[in-house]
Amino acid sequence: MTPAALHALLEKHRHDPTRLVQILREAQDVAGWISPPLITEVAGHLGVPRARVEGVAGFYSFFATQPRGEYRVLFSDDITDRFHGSERLRLDLCSQLGVEPGKLRADGRVSVGVTSCTGLCEQGPALLVNEHAIPRLDDARIAQVAELIATRHPLREWPAELFVVDDSIELRGWLLGASVAPGEALGHALALSPDAFLEQLAKSKLRGRGGAGFSTADKWRSAKQAPGPTRFVVCNADEGEPGTFKDRVLLRRQLDLVLDGMTACAWTIGAQRGFVYLRGEYRFLEAPIEAALAARRKAKLLGRDVLGHRGFDFDVELHLGAGAYVCGEESALLESLEGRRGIPRNRPPYPVTNGYLHQPTVVNNVETFASVALIALHGGDAFAAVGTPKSSGTRVHSVSGDCAKPGLYELPMGATVRALLDACGAVEPQAVQVGGPSGVLLSPREFDRRLCFEDVPSAGAFVVFGPERDLLDVVVNYAHFFAHESCGFCTPCRVGTTLLERSLDAIDAGRGTRRDVKEALRLSRMLRDSSHCGLGHTACNPFLSLYEKFKPTLERRLSSLDFVPTFDVDEALAAAREVTGRDDVKAHLEDV
Amino acid sequence: MSSFTLDGHDVPFTEGQSVLQAALAAGHPIPHLCAHPEFKAHGSCRVCTVKVNGRMVASCTLPAAAGLAVESETQELKELRQGLVQLLFVEGNHFCPSCEKSGECKLQAVGYALDVRTPHFPQLFPDRPVDASHPDLILDFNRCILCELCVRASAEVDGRHAFALSGRGLTKHLIVNAESGLLKDTSVAVTDTAVTVCPVGVILKKGKGFAVPIGQRTYDKAAFGFEGKKP
């Protein structure tokens, strides 16, 4: 990267260290990777310690602190991608390109690895090339990608149809089906005083759609009442929970509802600035969101005196993440927005009083803000009339896995699991994962349970497992996911997720015993009881669900032996056999 | 003065104290590693986890409040804390017999206090090269428990930002503030607080080996929480 290019980039970001994640992302786009001298340069110009920049570069998995080639291919490694053959396609691409999985090819041009779920589950398998998504992979597409890379075709000139992402809306409700002009909902909100709109919101009984289900009105009221010279509105679009992709579609189809909701929040709590924190995997949404923001500024829906309300100034900036599931946790997201490693903060204090730059901040999910716009349009009572007493409104479910029609289904809160299974055409499912790996695995006995906060809360993911699937594969995949995504701050999650992953790998490899199950239970308790944040608390859920509800599936994979070594003892002699040239009886050990 | 109960004992506290601070001040040695009286609570090691109203929570980040019923010396918590200490042992390479910090090491002392006799979990045996580049200091990353006390001390007390963390999850690791990655190229000084604050044997002064013989060191003589007192 030339000094002039870096200078221009830093100028664009006003030499603001809170924009460090954006600066590194854009610098990597130009330079290919974040080299030690580049880190030194950036740190020097921003006036922050070099080690801080290195620490941020080392945290996010999309940042390369080693060369990764002109073409960095990452296959989405969600269990649904695997169901659709992603493993074979990945190895095929590797062999067509002559690259070893996970390694940079000798000529330094290309690497092929894996990444956590890219949120294209209903049109998988998917991959990212230099963070640009390509869905619906098959042999033909893999051959095409291999050819484009082999001929060093510049990425911007690759055929556009490769990058087409479908919206896959299967069942519309009043949110997915809304057809309103930009600012229409906001106009209704601004016709009320901030206090009056907050009252409508309270009447609506809206609860956050990110998973925890906190009352939106209470959150806004706390932020409104918290002392502070300024306030912020943050839209959490870091949709990282494997199996969830509803926000991807809402941001494309109903972006103005989301932005109307954010602006109504700013009006209510008295904020001047807002952010959309978009996961790096959704980079294909960057341009459309920027375009929508520009259009809204032009239409006076953002900027000074919004919709002519003198003194109501509000604007929204787009931030992209860089591959870190933990940033979906609101305080980790705020750290990332401030240009730091995405480590969840200690609480109290909470973001409503000490959020972005330690000012009162509302952080809400994409679907929550879109629901706020519906409340502005239809009123709090109308919203509360839909759903159940404690879960008002509708819920957009991201359905994937073994069903005829994967995609988005908007249903009133409280719909049964069975209703959704019927709608999506699932045949004899043996289980459903609701809410992603951090959620819960439901057995057929539970299919009459209802999808709402009173019964089975959900962050929006609904993954169907047909009768032929091995649920241990699912649990192993999720264990790898958590070990990869642990931020590493606290001991139980940093080390425990890896040890849990190894216990389950041992069981998967037929080397597991009852003792390994006991160990996995102990690690699960430690994760649940002593982790710093929700990631660690829930990292044990897939295993615990399997243990509690599908014990035979687990037990039939266990060795009958009392003890199996933690490693293959004969394999451990292979290196010495090689260098001594021996293969006699004493050069081997029985495995058990 | 307001108070809460710890295992049935009244513990007085002043406004702003954490449960851990108040308990330590009252002579109840809740085991802990990343907490330090000179620094803001960190909450990363989780060894000080207690149970409050049926909920597990780190006592270092829990504000003391009147009427809390805190459990600490229970079998359940002992087992949890043993497990956490064991996780720290298997994560690094802790070869106590060859460590100059042995007998002064808080990780050891907490292990002794909790009757931890084995790391229990499979050892991860990471590859963590030693940095001996600095003329007066040595950095042995094998023993790092990622408490960030050196990071915090160098930033907040020494004003040098000589240390930081990079990586994520199990690959999280201590780094120094230099493009070469070597301690000799940082501004760290042998007199820095960051150098002495390490609870384990990562940051050591060269030429100072074994001035106090093994067997006569702090935790040879006293248990964790009873330093300088009769056990």
Next chain:
Amino acid sequence: MNAPRRKLKVATASLAGCFGCHMSLLDIDERLFALLELVELDRSPLTDKKHCGPCDLGLIEGGLCNAENVEVLREFRRSCKVLVAVGACAVNGGLPAQRNHLDVRDCLKAVYPVVPNDPELPLPLDKVHPLSDVVRIDYFLPGCPPPAEALWQFLTDLLHGRTPQLGHGLIHYD
């Protein structure tokens, strides 16, 4: 001390260790006589018996660095009702495990001008392991070596059927 009715059979071995733990056992000094009232030694460096008969108790010093270590450990596990990992190396691999970040091929090539291929030489494992990675271990006695007092306390507790207690000063990792 009340002697049990029958002498208990005890076997000991030093695997990837330095015999320091055995030396520490000898450091219980004149209490060795009291100990021998309670036990009869089977396979042990102290008896020079080459194989282990059925035993009540096995004490193993040292970790696992080669194929022979694994075979001896398995013989002990088959023969001993109760198996104890004695000392740092048995408990966590100890100092020999400091080679674990190296490739064992490079180690052999660095040490030998011509790497020997004699079947009598045990092949090294790619990594040094604690005993508990290969067999079930009943008790762990840490220390490098465990102090003589700890060994005495531990053994007398075990031989009298009590769960071994190690108070402050007896549990050591160095």
